[in-house]
Amino acid sequence: MSSIERRDFLKISAMAAATSIAKAKAGVAPTQHGQTIQGIHWDKAPCRFCGTGCHVKVGTKDGKVVAIAGHEDAEVNKGLLCVKGYHVGGILYGEDRLTEPMLRKNGKLEPISWDEAIEVIAKRIYEKPKEFAIYGSGQWTIPEGYAAQKFMRAGLSNNHLEPNARLCMASAVTGFISTYGVDEPAGCYDDLDEADVIILWGNNPAEMHPVLFSRIVDRRSRGEKVTIIDIGTRRTRSTEFADHYMNFKPQTDLAIANCIAHYLVENDLYDKEFVSKHCNFRIDVDDETRDLMGRPSTFEEYKENLKTYTFEYTSELSGIPEEQLKILAETFADKELKITSLWCMGMNQHFRGTAINRLVHGIHLLSGHFGTPGNAPTSLTGQPSACGTAREVGTLCHTLPGGRLIAKESDRSDCEDRWNVERGRINPQIGYHTVKMWEKFCTPADKGGDISTIFVQVTNPGHTLPNLAKLFTAKEGLDDKFLIVSEVYPTATTKLADLVLPAALWVEKGGIYGNSERRTQQWFKQVEPPGQAREDAWMTIAIARKLFEMGHPGMKDKNGDFLFTVKDEQGEVVPIWDYDHYHDINTDKALYEEYRPFSHMKHKHVAPYDVLVKSQGLRWPVVEQKDGTFRETRFRFSEFDDPFVEKGKGIQFYHSVTKDDKALIWFCPYEDPEESPDEEFPTWLCTGRVLEHWHSGSMTMRVEQLRNAMPGAYVEMNPQDAEKQGLNNGDQARVISRRGEMILPVWINGRASPPEGTVFVPFFDETKLINDVTIDAHCPVSKEPDYKKCAVRVEKFHPDAQPEQPLP
Amino acid sequence: MPVNALLLTLNDSLEQRKSALEQLSNHSQIEVGQLEDRWLPVVAESNNTKNSHELHEWIEQLPGVNFVDIVFASVS
Numbered sequence: 001m002s003s004i005e006r007r008d009f010l011k012i013s014a015m016a017a018a019t020s021i022a023k024a025k026a027g028v029a030p031t032q033h034g035q036t037i038q039g040i041h042w043d044k045a046p047c048r049f050c051g052t053g054c055h056v057k058v059g060t061k062d063g064k065v066v067a068i069a070g071h072e073d074a075e076v077n078k079g080l081l082c083v084k085g086y087h088v089g090g091i092l093y094g095e096d097r098l099t100e101p102m103l104r105k106n107g108k109l110e111p112i113s114w115d116e117a118i119e120v121i122a123k124r125i126y127e128k129p130k131e132f133a134i135y136g137s138g139q140w141t142i143p144e145g146y147a148a149q150k151f152m153r154a155g156l157s158n159n160h161l162e163p164n165a166r167l168c169m170a171s172a173v174t175g176f177i178s179t180y181g182v183d184e185p186a187g188c189y190d191d192l193d194e195a196d197v198i199i200l201w202g203n204n205p206a207e208m209h210p211v212l213f214s215r216i217v218d219r220r221s222r223g224e225k226v227t228i229i230d231i232g233t234r235r236t237r238s239t240e241f242a243d244h245y246m247n248f249k250p251q252t253d254l255a256i257a258n259c260i261a262h263y264l265v266e267n268d269l270y271d272k273e274f275v276s277k278h279c280n281f282r283i284d285v286d287d288e289t290r291d292l293m294g295r296p297s298t299f300e301e302y303k304e305n306l307k308t309y310t311f312e313y314t315s316e317l318s319g320i321p322e323e324q325l326k327i328l329a330e331t332f333a334d335k336e337l338k339i340t341s342l343w344c345m346g347m348n349q350h351f352r353g354t355a356i357n358r359l360v361h362g363i364h365l366l367s368g369h370f371g372t373p374g375n376a377p378t379s380l381t382g383q384p385s386a387c388g389t390a391r392e393v394g395t396l397c398h399t400l401p402g403g404r405l406i407a408k409e410s411d412r413s414d415c416e417d418r419w420n421v422e423r424g425r426i427n428p429q430i431g432y433h434t435v436k437m438w439e440k441f442c443t444p445a446d447k448g449g450d451i452s453t454i455f456v457q458v459t460n461p462g463h464t465l466p467n468l469a470k471l472f473t474a475k476e477g478l479d480d481k482f483l484i485v486s487e488v489y490p491t492a493t494t495k496l497a498d499l500v501l502p503a504a505l506w507v508e509k510g511g512i513y514g515n516s517e518r519r520t521q522q523w524f525k526q527v528e529p530p531g532q533a534r535e536d537a538w539m540t541i542a543i544a545r546k547l548f549e550m551g552h553p554g555m556k557d558k559n560g561d562f563l564f565t566v567k568d569e570q571g572e573v574v575p576i577w578d579y580d581h582y583h584d585i586n587t588d589k590a591l592y593e594e595y596r597p598f599s600h601m602k603h604k605h606v607a608p609y610d611v612l613v614k615s616q617g618l619r620w621p622v623v624e625q626k627d628g629t630f631r632e633t634r635f636r637f638s639e640f641d642d643p644f645v646e647k648g649k650g651i652q653f654y655h656s657v658t659k660d661d662k663a664l665i666w667f668c669p670y671e672d673p674e675e676s677p678d679e680e681f682p683t684w685l686c687t688g689r690v691l692e693h694w695h696s697g698s699m700t701m702r703v704e705q706l707r708n709a710m711p712g713a714y715v716e717m718n719p720q721d722a723e724k725q726g727l728n729n730g731d732q733a734r735v736i737s738r739r740g741e742m743i744l745p746v747w748i749n750g751r752a753s754p755p756e757g758t759v760f761v762p763f764f765d766e767t768k769l770i771n772d773v774t775i776d777a778h779c780p781v782s783k784e785p786d787y788k789k790c791a792v793r794v795e796k797f798h799p800d801a802q803p804e805q806p807l808p
Numbered sequence: 809m810p811v812n813a814l815l816l817t818l819n820d821s822l823e824q825r826k827s828a829l830e831q832l833s834n835h836s837q838i839e840v841g842q843l844e845d846r847w848l849p850v851v852a853e854s855n856n857t858k859n860s861h862e863l864h865e866w867i868e869q870l871p872g873v874n875f876v877d878i879v880f881a882s883v884s
Contacts, residue, residue: 007811010882011839011851014813017880018849019841021815026845069813069880079815080877086812089883214877221817221874705810705857 010067013040013059017069021079024072044071044616045523046513047085048506049694051138051381052076052209053515054085055616058507060526065089065507074616076189076519082210084694087703091505092527094489094702098502099531109500114532114579118539120499122546124453124482125156129552131452133160133437137459138168138383138390140536141511142520143591144457145389147540147564149401154419155544155554155563159406159431160451162397164459165383165390166434167466170782171348172379173391175357178282178292178781179365180663182403182602182655183391186636187340187376188517188619192216194374195340197227197331201360202253202346202788204236207691207751209344209380217241229328231256231320232346233686233788234716234752234760244327247755250684250789252318254352255670256325257359259314262306263329264366271335271368275299275665278651279365282664290354290780293657297667305667317670332367338374339364344382345688349788354781355668362665371638371651381516382695388514392604393595397431402598406430418598420557433783435776438465441481442474455484457536458503462493463696463766466785467739467776472496486536491698492766503536504529505699510588512612518636520606521617525583537591538582545577566590602655603644607632673789674777677757681737681791683721684758687770688787690751697764713765715794716750721757725796732797735761737790740772743797759794763787809853810860813880816848816873824872831870837863849879 036042040059047054055074059067068089072079081088101117102109112120125132134148140163152161176183192198192215205213219226230242231253239245248256264270281297283305284290311322311329318325331337341364347356361377369375381387394401404411412426419425432440432451438461443449465471475481475496485497488505508529512522541564548555548562555563566574566585574585589609599606599620607615607622611630618632623643625631635641637653645652653663677683692710693700700706715733727733727746735742744761754760761770775790816832818825832850833840837859841849852867854860868876 007809007853010811011853014811014851014880014882015839015841015849018813018815018851019844021879022841022844022847022849025815025847065883067880067882070877079879081879083878086878086881087883089881093883214875218817218875221819705860708857709861 013067017057021070021072024079040066043524043526045507045526046384046515046521046617047081048088048091048384048699049084050209051383051386051516052211053384053513053517053519053521053617054081054211055521056081056085056088058089058526063527065092065527071616076515076617077211080211080214083692083709084700084706085211087705088506090703090705091699092508096489097530097533098487098489098500099533100502101532102500104498109497114534117499117501118542118546121455121484121543122550125543126547126550126552128452129156129158131450132156132158133162133432133441133451133454134457135434135437135454135459135461136163136395136457138163138165138381138386139458140385140389140395141513141588142385142388142393142595143512143588144537144540145385145393145395146401146591146595147537148457149393149395150419150563151540151544153400153415153426154421155547157425157427157554159397159427159429160437161395161431162434162437163390163395164434164461164464165386166396166784167349167464168345168382169348169379169386169390170396170784171350171353171357171779174292174354174782175361178294178354178657178664178666179358179361180637180653180655181657184387184518185376185378185516186371186638187378188634189215190634191340191374191376191378193219194338195226196337196374197229197339199339199341200228200230200232200238200242201341201343202232203343203380204232204238204688205342205380206237206241208382208689210691212380213238229331233684234754234758236752237691244324246320246324246328248318248320250686251351251673252670253347253356254359254668255309255314255317256320256328257356257363258306258309258670259311259325260329260332260363261359261366262309263311264333264363265303265306267333269333270366274368274370275366278653278662279665280658280660280662282666284668292781294666302665302667305669332363332369335368338372339369340374341377342380344380346788348379348784349786350784351673351777351779351786352668352671353779353784358666359668361663365663365665371635373635379516384515385513387516387518388512388520392514392599392606397433400426401595402600402604403602404598414601419563420559422558425554435471435778435783435785438471442471442478444478445480452480453482453484455486456493457486457539460491460493460696460698462496463491463769464763464771466771466774466787468769468771469740471776486539488533489698489702491696492769501539502531502533504533508533509535510586512588512592515617518619519617520612520620522609522612534579535582537587538576538579542577542579674786675775675791677791681793682757683792683794685735685737685773685790685792686758686760686788687763687774688760690762690764693762693764695764697766701764713744713762713768713770714747714750715744716747716752716754716760717794718754718756718758719748721759721794722746722748725794727796732799734795734797735759735770735773735792736795737773737775737792739775742768742770742773744768759792809855810857811882812852812860812878814850814852814864814867815877815879816850816867817875817877818846818848818872819874821872828870828872832867
């Protein structure tokens, strides 16, 4: 096909896509998809990037992805995509895709066969099964995460399994569980269409979840009034659309939430009926103990503890003027308003992440802004399947599928029965959480470093772990430490890998993701992966099979059958461990359908695979109706929508910690952060994302348009701070902490106009790893590190005075 | 050579809408589709990424255009 013909094809397809979305928005005609138009075959997939869960249409021709369009039938994005989303197809075609397995020999990665690679891994595990760990992510598909889960818990009796989601949403999980007794938001994106007030708690959806933010702002263009209150430590692009911007000093969000509660209680403005019917009170065990469930408390104790948090005290502590705090408190006191709180990393990556999550849930419960459309405390996720795979499949070091816990004997037994392995197979000792796992890996064996092999799938810890010198680069030179990395491109992690495995990416494989609003989304493989790149689920199954053949007892079930036995419709075993036969059956479907019943215990009924195939995702619990159709649930715990709420209850927290259908309102005090600016390190550092790049940039930096739009990291500075250091735009600055330093170009004000005494650095740039500087201290309950605040010193870099530090 | 489909959300001013439609129709790199209520599909064909950004910005600043959403992009 000539280039002119190709462009004509693309133009016709482009106009067809835009017209169909315009028609859908105008309610003119239903749309069609899943067909071949003008030589381009269109199929569906969720976007590969954030947790919003936008559905895209993928146009393929001659075995390649040639076009991307927003899916007009998708409720999440209604045909729209953000700048990253419409370039998602480009992530497959970077010039440096990894295409063959490579083993490090004499310091150099050299190609080997897949058979050799699988054997190397199996031998490492066979020799030291307890020292093996898998580190995955919220980008794992549900079947991939489930395969890793079963392999580790049932196969190796090993709980050193973690997703990188520990670094992004673990505090949201502990917040939900300690408040409602069960994880994940009760509300959904429909709340954004109904709320009168949207409160952004350290959240920047204009850049991080742009499609959701445009859904909010678009309401204004329709003449609706929606008030946006932005509570942040720096102005962002979201601030530009906010009616109120409340700038607070890092960590003091704890006091702000308590101040709102104090105002409601002291002035008798809380929702007494809601609280008496639906809430109990909870507090930490003592001033030292910070655990998941604390101890029961009373309203009187709660009221007494809140007394400190007057407007005056909170204003002094947080820097927010009293008038603004009053606006916030009065907003919650107004029962006529519908209020939705949104948060993401600002509340989760927090020294007291669990506490601030609990407090925001608490003020919604206290004020009765809960359980009706538009009234919801809703956490957003940063990865496409942080909810689906990390939280629901349960790939954290202490969890089992479907909300089960390793520490609970009945949960272990239930899983053992479902997996048909003998009782006692699952190790009752929880594994290492992320920070601990990498610390152990980077510690010599004779000094207690009892993790010797880590298999990394679908993530880039050499870039994204905090305090990299301690948690990642310290691995270099250590004897008997072996890093296996499944990846699509060379990254900061593959630089230290001993074995690199080329992975299939996005629509080069089938998959299922679960987004921020409990929506499970399925897609089929649409193009072939390059070279020898293969699916991560296959890698896990192939390793398990090799161990089975080596005689590892854990790879057999009670009948002596291989743990991952999949049979076809005739009852014949399909050898899915042999890649030549991996696609003889829909392995994704087989794994997902095996997993699906696990989701019922906590009433998280995910939809059947075949139902998902026909939809753009469904929000659990998805329950079969009398007519055989399946109905999703938008508002959990609310009788008008949730089928598991008993008639007449109105609101029912049916997994209540206190077993009385009530949620918990917590008191958590303001506490100083682990590290604050001082004379030596006088400036707060906050890190995060930018609109154009996703996570460590390993995909988006391969897309020319995105790379050109934002080619490198920078340090965003307040003009006064820059002037004090003699820094101008484009000058090189050293950002130094107690842990390391990084040299970055200065961008005065940047996108965020940071307040004096604060700087911001985006983390996407692998040539400027700001995580050399960040701190690994973490929330004592969720174990999630705080990437949003640590103390640094910023000074002008004089290249002649000293050589630039070599980058890891 | 990017080919992008954009969905424009127009404002309520009939005069500004008319002017925006005229300017868009007269632009050699833009193909205008059929207006559906307030939503106008257009296809923008550009020479390179920079040109694509310039076109996008030009459309965004047209009086009568409230929002520009990208709904389709070719993969180069």
